[in-house]
Amino acid sequence: MALGTIGGDGRTTARVEQEIFSRGRDLKGSSFKTLMFSALGVSILVLVVLIVDVLVDGWPVLTTRLGGFISGTLRSQSTDELLGISQGLAGSLWIAIFVILLSFPIGIASAIYLEEYATQGRLTSAIDIAIRNLAGVPSVVYGLLGLFLFVTTNNGESTLFAGGITLAILVLPIVVITSAEAIRAVPSSLKQGAYGVGATKWDVIRTQVLPFAAPGIFTGTLLSLSRAIGEAAPLILVGAITDRLAPRDRSIFSPEQLDDRFTAMPIVIVGWVQEAARDVGFAAAAGAAIVVLLVVVIAMNSVAVMLRSYFEKKRG
Amino acid sequence: MADIGIESQPILPLRGISIEALASPARRARKEAAIRFIFLLAALVSIAISLLIVLSLVREASVFAFNIDWRQTWGQIGWFPRQGVYDMPTVLVSSLIVTGVAMLVAGPLGLGSAIYLSEYASRRTRGILKPVLEILAGVPSVVLGFFALFFLSPQVVERLGRNGWLVIGAVLVIAYIAIVASWMRKLIKREIDTPLSTQLVRVAALTFSVAFGLILIWWVLRVAGPSDVDNGLPFVKRGGQLAAAAVGVGILTIPLVASVSEDALASVPQELRQASAGLGARKITTTIQVVLPAAVSGIVAAFIIGVSRALGETMVVFMAGGAADAARFTDSPFEGGLTMTAAMASLATGTDNVVGEGLTFQSLYFVGFVLFVLTLGLNIIAGRFVNRVREKY
Amino acid sequence: MVRLLPSKERLSKGSRVSAEELAADVAVDAVASEQTAPTDAIIDDDMPESDLVFNVSDLSVYYGDFRAVRDVNMAIRPKEITALIGPSGCGKSTVLRSFNRMNDLIPTARVEGTLLYRGVDLYDERVDPVEVRRRIGMVFQKPNPFPKSIYDNVAYGPRVAGQKKGLDDVVESSLKKAALWDEVKDRLNESAIGMSGGQQQRLSIARAIAGDPEVLLMDEPCSALDPIATARIEELMAELKDEYTILIVTHNMQQAARVSDRTAFYSVEVDEKSDRRTGILVEYTNTEKLFSNPDDERTENYITGRFG
Known part of the structure; x- marks a missing residue:
């Protein structure tokens, strides 16, 4: 077999083998591939080092007094037994509520308008340009906007209200863009089928578009929520206080909270990082607070990413 | 006309139809219009936010610009x-x-x-x-x-320190020179009968990249040298x-x-x-x-x-x-x-x-x-x- | 009585036919006992306007500046199956979709001419396309079941029309009419996505008739199906003819010959200068005649396979 002649030109199988079998390793090609992989590898390694670093820094707090840390409040000494993040958690929860109540409905409604109602024209392209920019x-x-809108008109007192709305505005374009993408992916055959039996536009949106786009919209809203929870700069601008917040008698979830000065998880972290220059113990507290924040944010992102790939697979 | 062959088919009485029957019921039309309007309002929020951002920035920044020395x-x-x-x-x-x-x-x-x-x-x-x-x-x-x-x-x-910086800086400078050199080689290889304007643009780009390279080298050496900012206002x-x-x-x-x-x-x-x-x-x-x-x-x-x-x-x-x-x-x-x-x-x-x-x-x-x-x-x-x-x- | 009216005025006015063609047509006409002009209308002058389901005159459909199809004249009689055939790009689907204003969903689409449904102009500004589509249902090329249960698919039309009671009966009778009841009666609450292609298409038909329409528009309903499933749909159409007026677009000439009472042959006209392609109605007559003894040479060429 191996010595059989192929065709009439005297080419043997062995000779063809010799010609087309790869000659050793393609050194240039494999080193390029390795280089590209190491770029990805380094990026992922950085993430691992980062997580290990905050875990190591926060470890003493997380292992010895996690419960007290979560229920504790902002204190002036890192050794204070009552030091903790309850106010930060409450503030971040309030921010999440603002985002859910404002950004989600307005963002999804904008996306529906752009994808289902808007006709080509100046208004539509103006909306489109506004959202993309x-x-x-x-x-x-966005912090400057929040400062301009709320704080300066409110005798310089910053409130949870101002911070919540500022972050809701910040993530609005993300909600619109991801929702619009999800709506665009709805097969036109479904919409046509519904129109073909006499559905109105709203019927089609309600019964076909939204159910089909729901997983994509949910993914986008989850990502934007985690973005809002991790964001600090706008809050600093609208004046979330970065150091001590006096513990209050009333419940932190009471509605009066809306008119109080507030803090949030990222702000607590920034504050403690700054305090660490004076009192090194705060670095550990900041590390622990980061672990708590990261657990929440990464959990939300992971759910969003997994949900998306699940539906991508399911729908081919 | 016998070939059409449908005259024998009886025409059944049909459902009467008027234009009113095909018109949109007023209630439904109002509802659809209202829903559309709500979605439009939501979409307009983004334009309002954009305008507010520009307004707030321009207003306060101009106060600064007109009053500052x-x-x-x-x-x-x-x-x-x-x-x-x-x-x-x-x-x-x-x-x-x-x-x-x-x-x-x-x-x-x-x-x-x-x-x-x-x-x-x-x-x-x-x-x-x-x-x-x-x-x-x-x-x-x-x-x-x-x-x-x-x-x-x-x-x-x-x-890394300043020595590490020197190494990084050297790699940076060498990479930059390599890129510019290979680009120059390509330019020289091209035919000479390119229009004058293109050549002028090339000369300008070349001058710019050489100047940028020199600044880069100067900056790397300067940063590696001793720090000279140590006096002045306290911060x-x-x-x-x-x-x-x-x-x-x-x-x-x-x-x-x-x-x-x-x-x-x-x-x-x-x-x-x-x-x-x-x-x-x-x-x-x-x-x-x-x-x-x-x-x-x-x-x-x-x-x-x-x-x-x-x-x-x-x-x-x-x-x-x-x-x-x-x-x-x-x-x-x-x-x-x-x-x-x-x-x-x-x-x-x-x-x-x-x-x-x-x-x-x-x-x-x-x-x-x-x-x-x-x-x-x-x-x-x-x-x-x-x-x-x-x-x- | 139905008479094919040659309309000489329109022919002579129309710039679309060259003088030579006109002469040739006249020669043919002289031989034929009946004078039939290509691209011309059938007008049922003895049938009252309101008894005709559709009466189309000088219909042209545009997408932006592009004229997809022009000067269509057709009259559709009730409880018949009318087939629209022709090569791809001849605008037959475009014409079909203008019958229930599905073209409205394309932002640039525009219609000229008149399209009367029971004497009412469908493109009158007072007309709501939603109401039109509830009377004139549509079945699409690719089966498109909604990602819902079989029951919810069939009940969709009545539900959007506001019906809340008696849905069970509607679903059952629609599925029976669509010859699907026996296959699915035990799994009405299962998703429609798991059905075979032929079943899905019959479900689409059941969904279309559940809203109690008068007309069914079918846009190449069998093109995605195997021959056995196609045969079932064709059988079904013959049954549905007793109750509904059916218009079907098909690229399959045998299918048109098998199922339809009348056939309209569309073709493409290419403008030499701009290379623009516009669809035209070449010949519209009863199916038997069109396939055995067409009046127009282009029809003859197409059905004998010399063109298309």
């Missing part, structure tokens, strides 16, 4:  | 807002350093990750590694600030330095550069790769000679978006940039400094309240306005490049 505005500029 | 904003010792000294070069140069160093980190790592994921990774590897990169994208910037201050600054930047020094913050910003920017580049690579039609492979090209040849040139607009867009993001990043520099409420002018990444964004954040935290104190409040908006214009311009340019990719394929 808003998505690229640095977060600190 | 302009000598206080240029050529001063540094950024000392509470002393009424608002030296713009201080924050601009710091922003430039942080953005430049950040892109040195994010550019190669982001693009390399994108090339690996798009061209080499198997479906399964991609399915595992891409979500990891997306998790990195979700890490809040305060976490990177902590990491830059407590890990990157002592463990990486300070250990609170904090741990960290611009370099550590910049690397932190770069890490934050990696996933963005990677995902936009990957989109660009994915939009290159599979037929191009197959055509190249069909001609007997190796994978590396296909990638470098066919795929990357085809995706170049998108990759440029990825870098521009990365620059815009790095320019706007606040918390990492604020926490790990090494300066608290004020900064002296510095062009060294090993000094503490304030970028535009960090300057804004420190103004807002320095005292309990930003309102009042002369033009301090307005200076916030002036810097914000400059930042807004820069990032908006970059994003518009990036958008053009992205559209070019879309039009091509």
Whole structure:
């Protein structure tokens, strides 16, 4: 077999083998591949080092007094038994509520308008340009907007209200863009089928578009929520206080909280990082607070990413 | 007409129809119009926000511009807002350093990750590694600030020291010279009968790149030399330095550069790769000679978006940039400094309240306005490049 | 009685036919006992306007500046199956979709001429396309079941029309009419996505008739199906003819010959200068005649396979 002649030109199998079998390793190619992989590898390694670093820094607090840390409040000494993040957690929860109540409905409704109602024209392209540019505005500029709108008109007192709305505005373009993408992916055959039996536009949106786009919209809203929870710069601008917040008698979830000065998880972390220059113990507290924040944020992102790939697979 | 053959068919009595029967019932028409109006209102919110941002920035920034003594904003010792000294070069140069160093980190790592994921990774590897990169994208910037201050600054930047900087600087300069040289060689190879205007543009570009190279060399040597900024107004020094913050910003920017580049690579039609492979090209040849040139607009867009993001990043520099409420002018990444964004954040935290104190409040908006214009311009340019990719394929 | 009216005025006015063609047509006409002009209308002058289901005159459909199809004249009688055939790009689907204003969903689409449904102009500004589509249902080329249960698919039309009671009966009778009841009666609450292609298409038919329409528009309903499933749909159409007026677009000439009472042959006219392609109605007559003894040479060429 191996010595059989192929065709009439005297080419043997062995000779063809010799010609087309790869000659050793492609050194250039494999080193390029390795280089590209190491770029990805380094990026992932950085993430691992980062997580290990905050875990190591926060470890003493997390292992010895996690419960007290979560229920504790902001204190002036890192050794204080009552030091903790309850106010930060409460503030971040309030921010999440603002985002859910404001950004989600307005963002999803904008996306529906752009994808299902808007006709080509000046208004539509103006809305489109506005949303795309808003998505690229640095977060600190949203802080300036919040400062301008709420704080200066409120005798310089910053409130949870101002911070919550500022972050809701910040993530609005993300909600619009991800929701619009999800709506665009709805097969037109479904919409046509519904129109074909006499459905109105709202019927089609309600019964076909939204159910089909729901997983994509949910993914986008989850990502934007985690972005809002991790964002600090706009809050600093609207004046979330970065150091001590006096413990209060009433419940931190009471509605009066809306008119109080507030803090949030990222702000607590920034404050403690600054305190660490004076009192090194705060670095450990900041590390522990970061672990708590990261657990929440990474959990939300992971759910969003997994949900998306699940539906991508399911729908081919 | 017998061939039509339907005259025998009886015509059955039919449902009568009038135009009213086909008209929209008033209630339904009102409901549909109302729903449409609500969605339109929601969409208009974005326009309102855009206008408000521009209005707030322009209004306060113009108050600053009309009332400030302009000598206080240029050529001063540094950024000392509470002393009424608002030296713009201080924050601009710091922003430039942080953005430049950040892109040195994010550019190669982001693009390399994108090339690996798009061209080499198997479906399964991609399915595992891409979500990891997306998790990195979700890490809040305060976490990177902590990491830059407590890990990157002592463990990486300070250990590297000035000798390490010299090595990095040398590599940088050599890489730059190599790129310019290969570009020059290509230009010289071309025919001589190119129009004069093109030649003039080439000469200008060449002069510019040589001048930039010389400045680069001067800067690397200067930073490696002894520090000369040590006198003047007092300011609170904090741990960290611009370099550590910049690397932190770069890490934050990696996933963005990677995902936009990957989109660009994915939009290159599979037929191009197959055509190249069909001609007997190796994978590396296909990638470098066919795929990357085809995706170049998108990759440029990825870098521009990365620059815009790095320019706007606040918390990492604020926490790990090494300066608290004020900064002296510095062009060294090993000094503490304030970028535009960090300057804004420190103004807002320095005292309990930003309102009042002369033009301090307005200076916030002036810097914000400059930042807004820069990032908006970059994003518009990036958008053009992205559209070019879309039009091509 | 139905008479094919040659309309000489329109022919002479129309710039679309060259003088040579006109001469040739006249020659043919002289031989034929009946004068029939290509691209011209059938007008049922003895049937009252309100008894005709559709009366189309000089219909042109545009997408932006592009005229997809022009000057269509057709009259559709009740409880018949009318087939629209022709090469791809001849605008037959475009015409079909203008019968229930599905073209409205394309932002740039525009219609000229009149399209009367029971004497009412469908493109009158007072007309709501939603009401039109509830009377004139549509079945699409690719089966497109909603990602819902079989029951919810069939009940969809009545539900959006506001019906809440008696849905069970509607679903059952619609599925029976669509010859699907026996196959699915035990799994009405299962998802429609798991059905076979032929079942899905019959479900689409059941969904279309559940809203109690008068007309069914079918846009190449069998093109995605295998021959056995196609045969079932064709059988079903013959049954549905007793109750509904059916218009079907098909690229399959045998299918048109098998199922339809009348056939309209569309073709493409290419403008030499601009290379624009516009669809035209070449010939519209009863199916038997069109396939055995067409009046127009282009029809003859197409059905004998010399063109298309």
